Amino acid sequence: MSALWDALGTVMDPELDQPVTELGFVSEAVVVDGHARVRLRLPTYFCAPNFAYLMVADAHEAVSALPSVTSVDVRLADHFAAEEINAGVAASAGFAGSFPGEAVAELDELRLVFQRKAYLASLDRLCVRLPGSPVGLTLADVPASPALVSLMRRRAALGLPCSSESPLLLDERGVPITAEEAPLRLRFARSVRVSIEGNAGFCRGLLHTRYPQAVGN
Known part of the structure; x- marks a missing residue:
């Protein structure tokens, strides 16, 4: 089981x-x-x-x-x-x-769209936990954490670089995010995360309304 x-x-x-x-x-x-x-x-x-x-x-x-x-x-x-x-x-x-x-x-294209959204959400979850700016960091500069594991898993699913010298800030297509682009791109990543988490909470509520005995974390 x-x-x-x-x-x-x-x-x-x-x-x-x-x-x-x-x-x-x-x-x-x-x-x-x-x-x-x-x-x-x-x-x-x-x-x-x-x-x-x-x-x-x-x-x-x-x-x-x-x-x-x-x-x-x-x-x-x-x-x-x-x-x-x-x-x-x-x-x-x-x-x-x-x-x-x-x-x-x-549904390959649909799956890819949501894999990219999941990656952006995981990038925001990691970046907000860093003590300083993520600009210029490589993966080797990021302390080990569950958020990093999550990010790496989503990078691998998309075929994005996962080596230690790879830039932390890559967009959903694997293109490095420049210092000038970073504020806007990271705000977008945050909006994606908030949307995903909001939808998840809404769906949990609907599930429990439909199936009061449902168990979900």
């Missing part, structure tokens, strides 16, 4: 940049004789199907990678597109294949 929960902990809500386990989106997760059964729920019946699909697909992939798991049943419940999403993920049909005639493309 611990390994299963840890695997699901790697699955992020793409918009909120938080694990589905911490958000309370996992209502059931068990493994019996190698068969993993996972049930997901979302704050509203009409949560965006593209976000929902990403979470179900990512959960299926994460659980399937466990050595102790031989078969996987991951399903979304209480959602208007649950039938299409569950069937599409089980058949590895992709988002477009799950919604034939409606979706015309996969």
Whole structure:
């Protein structure tokens, strides 16, 4: 159970940049004789199907990678597109294949947009904890902390430089942020973080209204 929960902990809500386990989106997760059964729920019946699909697909992939798991049943419940999403993920049909005639493309671009937002939010979380200006610092200049670990994980996901001599201040495309640009770029990063955290709080409230027994940190 611990390994299963840890695997699901790697699955992020793409918009909120938080694990589905911490958000309370996992209502059931068990493994019996190698068969993993996972049930997901979302704050509203009409949560965006593209976000929902990403979470179900990512959960299926994460659980399937466990050595102790031989078969996987991951399903979304209480959602208007649950039938299409569950069937599409089980058949590895992709988002477009799950919604034939409606979706015309996969979700790689959407995922990239939210990965970039998550990176900017993590950059702000780190910079506000530094004792001085972040301008001119390299990664080697930044003290070890959970915020740094979070930033490095998001850099790696985007393929941004992670070596110790790399500049701390890179934009979401990996371009160094100059001293002149830094105030404006960092204000933008802060606005992204505040928006993500505000949306996460709102969704937690909706989830607890819909499922009073939901447990989320």
